[in-house]
Amino acid sequence: MVTIADVAKHAGVATSTVSYVLSGKRSISPETRQRVHASVDALGYRPNASARALASSRSNVLALVIPLRAGMHVPVMMQFATAVVTTARRYDHDVLLLTADEGATGLERVQQSSLVDAVVVMDIELYDERVPLLRALDLPSILIGFPLDAEGLTCIDLDFVRAAELCVDHLADLGHQRIALLGTPSAVYERQTGFAHRTREGFRAGVDRRSVHGVETPCESSHEAVLKTVEQLLRDEPELTGLVVQNEPIIGPLLDVLRSLGRRVPEDMSVLAICADDVAEGQRPRLSSVSIPAEQIGQQAVELLIGKLDGLAPPAGTLVPAVLTARASSGPAPQLDRSTTA
Amino acid sequence: MVTIADVAKHAGVATSTVSYVLSGKRSISPETRQRVHASVDALGYRPNASARALASSRSNVLALVIPLRAGMHVPVMMQFATAVVTTARRYDHDVLLLTADEGATGLERVQQSSLVDAVVVMDIELYDERVPLLRALDLPSILIGFPLDAEGLTCIDLDFVRAAELCVDHLADLGHQRIALLGTPSAVYERQTGFAHRTREGFRAGVDRRSVHGVETPCESSHEAVLKTVEQLLRDEPELTGLVVQNEPIIGPLLDVLRSLGRRVPEDMSVLAICADDVAEGQRPRLSSVSIPAEQIGQQAVELLIGKLDGLAPPAGTLVPAVLTARASSGPAPQLDRSTTA
DNA sequence: AGCGGTTATCGAAGCGCTTCGATCAATGCT
DNA sequence: AGCATTGATCGAAGCGCTTCGATAACCGCT
Incomplete structure (x- = not known):
């Protein structure tokens, strides 16, 4: 050597x-x-990395806490992770992988042993147990997602409230009167995951503002669940003409189910998704969607974090603006004269 | 401190x-x-991790090289990654995430800077550029997947040859005469990815041994591609009654396509998949499959690696036995009297 | 010529830990 | 009783690097 x-x-x-x-x-x-x-x-x-770290008290390693929990969509997580690693490397840092099941303990461990200089935490809940710890721990951090109380923390995320509002507006503009939010699995809500709650919040606000009728339902990620949920939805709301989906894995099955129930997209039912662009474009018909710019968020997260390590004061919260791209799955509301039996 | x-x-x-x-x-x-x-x-x-590493020349960190390449199925990667991290933690190690796009350079870097003690490499190609490097580098490693020449390396993987043979045998036992392997995207073959080639190899061997007629085709991971590929397949082989699929993301679309083409599963067409158990069970009908025990493989990989670090001589190659579970998607071959036009 | 102020370099201390003799007491053996 | 052996502990060296004065050479001033 x-x-x-x-x-x-x-x-x-x-x-x-x-x-x-x-x-x-x-x-x-x-x-x-x-x-x-x-x-x-x-x-x-x-x-030698250890010698350098010992002498300078800087390991040049970031920790990435990645969730492995029910209802999270894996490809999106991976996009975040990839962006984080790639960007970190650009700033001469490496990335240590922590699983969320080590939870708060893991954060404490890596900090106390000086393994990492800073940490990127994903999948933030409204009342996240890691939040008070992060506040106390004096370990620079960035959260991808917003807890309810973000005081003293640096957070970044897509503006999910606005994302949902955009969807509602788009449908309302097209004349839809009765719309639904087909959400994440219920476990995600029960866990009080920030993005799911904020989307719901935005949906409610949009529906109120536009004076349309809106209903919300969680949906598990299996083909059967989609079928059952949609059937129930149509039974409760026979005149439903617009659907906002926030649940990537069910997008394919959902389109199947609508087809099998004889609802054409977009003629009978407009569908909007909050999902990655490539997923939206991979469907038939191509889905109108608000995209989740995972790569951009991951990259920006690391840049904020590196800035923090260099002593810069980062903005407390960064909301990445939501952008809706209209594709083929949304169209004018149909006339309300059809008799539907589910 | x-x-x-x-x-x-x-x-x-x-x-x-x-x-x-x-x-x-x-x-x-x-x-x-x-x-x-x-x-x-x-x-x-x-x-203090750095001090300990400096003094003992052991960082207690493993590197995990994760592929982010075309055609790889993300959820399976994540299962591997999770198993690796979880198991590593059990042996008091952490995991550094390396992306494959850093390639051989990344391996050299982490070793020369003593950042990691050993490395887990995924997504191995038959002629992998990292293989000679790993042989030269004197960095303990384990490959998840087999290169063509595994001399001097420790490898572990599912026995994909056997997996394909089991599928062929299962179909042949049910009386199927004309079967197809619907494979990974062609990029995966072109890259000479080990598991895809070995599956093909096993398919060919099985077909030969059982004297049935077999064709193979790659398939891209979009709905359209599946449709086109299957139509082409049925045009070329109108009397096809069995399908072996090795391409997780197209499983849903494939079943759709078959349905839309009027082929009932399993009455008209038996479908076997090489995929994770939960995916197979999430389909309608539930798919007969050879499962990919990602968690087991990831865990065992780390255990072999830790053993190596402790001076144990590991087996050169570990093939995890393939197991076929018959579910609802495979049945006896139909009578060959239908006239099919695709 | 002499002075303060740069600029470029050196030497040494020290980061927090492991590890290698060395020491010392207690033990077992003849 | 005397000696080698074992067990428990200590002290110091050193892992490879960063960083903090210190030093020396040089600059332009007065």
Whole structure:
């Protein structure tokens, strides 16, 4: 193993000089700098991460707490994770994977052992047990999602309230009078997951504002559940003409079910989804949707976090604006003269 | 921050004694041990990871190289990842996330900087560029998947050859004469991904052995592609009665497509999948399948790796036996008197 | 010529831990 | 009783790096 001392000897300088060349924390003459760089290359020197971390109290590692819980949609999580890792690398950091089942304990552990410099936490609940801990822990953090009380924390997320409102507005603009929010599995609501609650909130606000009739129902992620839920929905609301879906895995099954129940999309039923763009475009018909810009959020999260580590004061909350893209699944409300039996 | 010296002082012993109590590498009298443990608890001591790593040349971190490439099915990856993290934690290790796009470079980097003790590599190609590197690098590793030349490497994977053979046998036993393998997206074959090739190999071997007629086709993961591929398949092979699918995301669409083409499952067409059990059971009809025990494989991978770190000689290759579960999607071959036009 | 102020470099201390002798007491053996 | 052996503990060295003065050389001033 080649150490900084080897490089120093090879370049004919002190180890501290090599260190300063590499960190740029003191000015070094161009000649020495070049000589050192040459030696680094010649010897293939790589700083030892532990030694560096020990001496500088900076590990250059971020922790990513990834949820593995019921009802969470995996591909989206992976998009977040990928964006986080990729961006972290761009800032010369690595990413340690923590599973949410280690919960608060895990956060405490990695901080107390100085394993990581900062932490990205996903899947935030309104009353998240990790929130008070993060406040107490003096470990720089960013939450992807908003707890109810975000005081003193840095959070970022899609503006789900607005996302739902956009959907309601879009449907109302098209003349729909009776619409429904087909939501996440009920476990997600019971856990008080922020994004699901905020979407519901936005849906209610939009429905009120536009004076349309709105109903909400959770939906489990199986084909049968979708069938049952939709049947129930149509039984309760025979004149339903618009659907807002926030539940990626059921999107395919939902379209099947509507087809099998004889409801054409968008002629009989307009469908809007809150989901990743590629999912929306992969459906027949292509779905009008508010996209979840996971990559952008993940990237921005890391950038905020790195900024924090560099002493910058980040904004307390960042809401990524929701954007609705109209595609083929939404259209004008049909005339209300059909007799429907589910 | 409380250090080992604080603990030592509090317990009235030398720091080395504290260290030995914690590591168990030398015998310590029961009284001292208890006293030290009491002090550790009283002060809330946690060893500093960097210091420990520096002094012992062991970081207690494993790297996990996760693929983010075209055609890979994300939920399965996540199951592997979760199992790896969970198991690693059980052996007091953490997991650093590396994305495959850093490729060989990333492996070199984490090793040369002593960031990790060992590495788990997923998504292995037959001629994987990382394989020669791993052989050279003197970084303990385990591959989830087999390259063509696994000499000197430790690998583990489901026995995909056998998996495909089981499927062929099952169909042949039911009297099917003309069957097809509906495979992964072609990018996965082109990349020479091990599991896809081995499945194909097993399919061919099975077909030969049982003297049935078999065709193979890759399939992209979109609804349209499934439709086109299946139509083409039925045009080429009108008397096809059995399908083996190795492509999780298209399973839903495939069943749709068959339905829309008027092929009942299993009356007209038997469908076998190589996929996670929960996916197979989430379909209508429930799919007969060979399951991919991601959790088991991930766990075993880490255990082999930890064993290696402890100096145990691991088996060169571990093939997890394939198991076929017959459910509702496979049945006896229909009589061959129908006239089909696709 | 002499002075303060840069600029470039060095040397040494120290980050918190592990680990290698060394020490000392207690033990068992002849 | 005397010696080697074992068990429990200590002290110090050192892992590879960063960082903090200190130093020396040089600049432009007066």
